[in-house]
Amino acid sequence: MEAAGSGVVMTWLINIFFAIVIVVVGRIVVKWAVKLARKVMIRAEIDPILVNFLSSIANAVLLLFVFIAALDQLGVDTTSLIALLGAAGLAIGLALQGSLQNFAAGVMLIVFRPFKLGDFIEAGGVVGIVEKISIFSTIMKTGDNREIIIPNGQIYSGAITNYSARDTRRIDMVFGIGYDDDMRKAKQIMVEILDAHELVLSDPAPAVAVAELADSSVNFNVRPWVKSSDYWPVRSDLIEKIKLAFDDNGISIPYPQMDVHTDK
Numbered sequence: 001m002e003a004a005g006s007g008v009v010m011t012w013l014i015n016i017f018f019a020i021v022i023v024v025v026g027r028i029v030v031k032w033a034v035k036l037a038r039k040v041m042i043r044a045e046i047d048p049i050l051v052n053f054l055s056s057i058a059n060a061v062l063l064l065f066v067f068i069a070a071l072d073q074l075g076v077d078t079t080s081l082i083a084l085l086g087a088a089g090l091a092i093g094l095a096l097q098g099s100l101q102n103f104a105a106g107v108m109l110i111v112f113r114p115f116k117l118g119d120f121i122e123a124g125g126v127v128g129i130v131e132k133i134s135i136f137s138t139i140m141k142t143g144d145n146r147e148i149i150i151p152n153g154q155i156y157s158g159a160i161t162n163y164s165a166r167d168t169r170r171i172d173m174v175f176g177i178g179y180d181d182d183m184r185k186a187k188q189i190m191v192e193i194l195d196a197h198e199l200v201l202s203d204p205a206p207a208v209a210v211a212e213l214a215d216s217s218v219n220f221n222v223r224p225w226v227k228s229s230d231y232w233p234v235r236s237d238l239i240e241k242i243k244l245a246f247d248d249n250g251i252s253i254p255y256p257q258m259d260v261h262t263d264k
Helices: 002-043 048-073 078-095 097-112 152-156 183-196 228-248
Strands: 120-123 126-133 137-141 147-151 168-170 173-177 207-213 218-223 225-227
Touching: 002 048, 097 126, 097 137, 097 152, 120 137, 126 147, 137 152, 147 152, 168 228, 173 183, 173 228, 183 207, 183 218, 183 228, 225 228
Parallel strands: none
Antiparallel strands: 120 126, 126 137, 137 147, 168 225, 173 218, 207 218
């Protein structure tokens, strides 16, 4: 009886010893494998945010397998444990559908890079500068210095306009003059202003052309090209310069008005 009892104790001690070996060696192997995976991802120029996140996930999953193997060595029925973990994972997934969608969208944004930090974009109903891209959300700063946090799912599910993606942009403006004004003179004034402006690019060349004969005005399309970073200051400056030049040369810009006639 004593021999049988000592045999059981010895078996347990051996199982505990091997379980500890599995945990110790397993953690070393997991650490080495995660470190190797990080190096591979960094060499592949994957975004550091995604590298850190995937490394954490891989580390947790591999350690889970190590501990399950250790429990199996101790004689614990791991089949029911795995089934329980699977059910728990499914329940958590259903409860966090929105978060999982944001996570998936965050991975796509980081991998495919439709925009980067510092870009001026329009996405998720917000226009601003990208300050931070994380796995679940993107932080943008608006023109009036507000910080807005947008879920990545909301960004990736809609259209993304990246105003910083190209080095140059075209400014589209429309100027209307009265039907009694000199069209040739008005066009010459606008062309001269565009040619003289130091921030307007000569290639592609700016364009000034009659757009339409509207109800109360002759409308011109004015389309200069500028560097993307100069878009707003140049646009404002050109509008001011053309308006002042029209005033100095007696060219009118029609505006809506109402004439009221009364019978005496």
